Amino acid sequence: MTNTQVTLVQLDNYGPWTVTPSPRREVDLQTMQSRMYADLSQAFGMRDGYVFFTRFDNMIAVTNGLDLEDHARIQESVRNRYPVTVSLSMGTGPSPADALVDATAALQDQGSAQDADRREALLGQPIPEAERTDDDVQIAHFDVVDATGTYTDQLDAFSSFAHIEQGYATLMRYMHDAHDSLSFFVGGDNIIAVCPDLSTADYADAIDHVSATAGVDVRVGVGRGTSAHDAGMGAKHALEDARDHESDVEVLPEP
Amino acid sequence: MTNTQVTLVQLDNYGPWTVTPSPRREVDLQTMQSRMYADLSQAFGMRDGYVFFTRFDNMIAVTNGLDLEDHARIQESVRNRYPVTVSLSMGTGPSPADALVDATAALQDQGSAQDADRREALLGQPIPEAERTDDDVQIAHFDVVDATGTYTDQLDAFSSFAHIEQGYATLMRYMHDAHDSLSFFVGGDNIIAVCPDLSTADYADAIDHVSATAGVDVRVGVGRGTSAHDAGMGAKHALEDARDHESDVEVLPEP
């Protein structure tokens, strides 16, 4: 059974900061946000975690294997190098969606995202090291079948993007509502979903839904592991298998 | 009348690179992509351009004021600092959507996005300096009405994101199909659209469409200028006015 540790990363009082004392230059905001995301990717990643940019001012991480001290260090490193600070809130459980509900609620209890007095909250408890297992994290890595031939080399760049985005939006909602999963666009034609213990049939069902609803054909590789990295690397290899076998769903290690 | 200069930034043969000789660590890909975007934001931004991350392997920039030499320098800087290269293709015209169609077609003519022999294409011609005007660029900056109170502080972080994403997807498609505009999510609850010469009624129409279709209430500030930065900063100030006046659409400078 999965036991995902999810961390909500929320920039403290960020919206007001972006327009104080007057609106800040957009390219600087974009640079600052994307670099913070890049830094968090490396920082969580050094300990086998994943982080997704989501809205940039609210990022979602899978942090199995990172304890409170690791979180505190990342929080400190942001404070030492950026003009803004972050709050971190952890939730855990077999359903990634529910774990994030818990993490978000705990942070909301401390004050609004735009509360000037709520800074650098650090909430929640990691999964105890002794309780961690090889099945804690399940990652599904989706991509679009022949995205380059179907979209990138055929349509204009915005229309390609719009098609892929539409496939993503459909998949993201369905995986959340039907399968308690958190799905994120990670660039190109790639979507990574953090899932509970789903079956091959569940994935096939989601793929059919996206094809029928958005007209976009996707396939998926699924991996399981003790951390986001372990599960995610399994998913990548499984996706390579799916490309090679021209199959819709592949799972590694095989169930 | 607008005359937008759009540049398509496409990473050369990127998909194959990410899995050669075997799938690369996801956090490193995320870091590399988002830092390249950050660097391009600064590089285009130093000359008043904007760039949007779009799919990260295909980014779209508004580059009025940047000539071929500026583009070549940015291309060189990527080559000198990253393990991958980029192709750049410019298109211009009163319709941002059509300008991008031209830019994309020119690049597709040089070979596939996954063609190992097509590297560092540099295509298209900038708007001659003598033809540039104060109305060349029109930027619309949308945000969600009370996103913090309605979503961020109320729903779990993924559901907030899903709502905002749904509003974005609806707006993006409508602005493209009905109004020849290119719209991009830029983080938080913010969407920036690059538009032709639209009227206040056109923007009100788009806002109504998003509200009716996706159930998300947005408002917009619109700016015009000789560059993306000038127009975009006008749009930001106009959006501040819209917040203050609780209006749906504000335009600066006033028409």
Next chain:
Amino acid sequence: MTNTQVTLVQLDNYGPWTVTPSPRREVDLQTMQSRMYADLSQAFGMRDGYVFFTRFDNMIAVTNGLDLEDHARIQESVRNRYPVTVSLSMGTGPSPADALVDATAALQDQGSAQDADRREALLGQPIPEAERTDDDVQIAHFDVVDATGTYTDQLDAFSSFAHIEQGYATLMRYMHDAHDSLSFFVGGDNIIAVCPDLSTADYADAIDHVSATAGVDVRVGVGRGTSAHDAGMGAKHALEDARDHESDVEVLPEP
């Protein structure tokens, strides 16, 4: 005759910040400092300027071609993305050393480097565009003759470094005291000097001095141009010539 525009970049009240409220983690300080330097390299470099890291909290730039607005934008970009701010002060003249004396004095007049009330000073006047010439900047690029064979592959890494550092320290002082030049270690075995209108004999004299005093053999390529980049690229090509010809001093374009 040269007419170098030098900009002093000074972090505002940085020392106290590094220990407030208690000493900050060293790796974060190192990361922040070196990234700011990297960003300034790109920002000045987009307009053909050079910046040297010097002490990191005090950096020295050659900014021929950058006007006050360019400086203000760089200052703003730092403010928008870092937890600290910078003051900028320009000086100009045929002697780089004297130009920096002027730039420093103007900034000192505004208050101490550790004055909490002195923030984001922007001082001095750039060389008027109409007065710029192709001889304004003279750059000398030195390296150590066969550094890899003599040091890197022979001695332990610290001893190699100590030898190169000693050569640098000797050269830096001599070029400053005898030739009004500002010399900077830029990594590897490379030193870049910003010089007034020196002759081939002057450079040969400096090379002899370093050899006699520090026992380190260096050679130099010299370039002239309207900007740091133009002169610096000439110097690099001249240095390639010096390697090929096994000569001590090469100058491009030839005088």
Next chain:
Amino acid sequence: MTNTQVTLVQLDNYGPWTVTPSPRREVDLQTMQSRMYADLSQAFGMRDGYVFFTRFDNMIAVTNGLDLEDHARIQESVRNRYPVTVSLSMGTGPSPADALVDATAALQDQGSAQDADRREALLGQPIPEAERTDDDVQIAHFDVVDATGTYTDQLDAFSSFAHIEQGYATLMRYMHDAHDSLSFFVGGDNIIAVCPDLSTADYADAIDHVSATAGVDVRVGVGRGTSAHDAGMGAKHALEDARDHESDVEVLPEP
């Protein structure tokens, strides 16, 4: 007794790369080098290591607590994000200077720093976890007494730098030759030395030598710990004590 684990980080075949096919733009090289250093600072730092930029193409790290897998991951992350690769070689022992001699010799045995066929060497063995102690690392953090009042606010920026650099060069050589220590300039007026088990008298001796030889007054805080971070943070607090007490040498925890 100290037992320092030192890692030599050497860019593979970097010199030739910087001039192939022709000299690369200096600002891009500076940006690439300083960002790699920043990234390594964070990567080693996430596991309590320190890295010093040294020559940028040869960096020296203190890596007590990082095992081979940690090193391999950092090496992989560079390969995935930069146009160049790094070799890593570890040495250990009570003398930091000797540990680096061993690390360097092992790497030299694999080929020259400019050998196109030597890529991504990963050499040496870390200190076994069971043998690590609280005294393994001794860090001394020096700064210049009243650097701001004596130099920064009084002299021009280059002369301030030259004085501090001269103090550093003197200290670096003396600490190496007399005390088997590796000292590095880390910005501002700060020098960090990685030392064997030195006494308060040894530090006082070094300070006297720098004062007598270079005319620069420095003081020092010394810390000990199981990692570079632990020892380094002790040293920073000790240096704060030295400032408060106007003493020359302070050690934490007190011997």
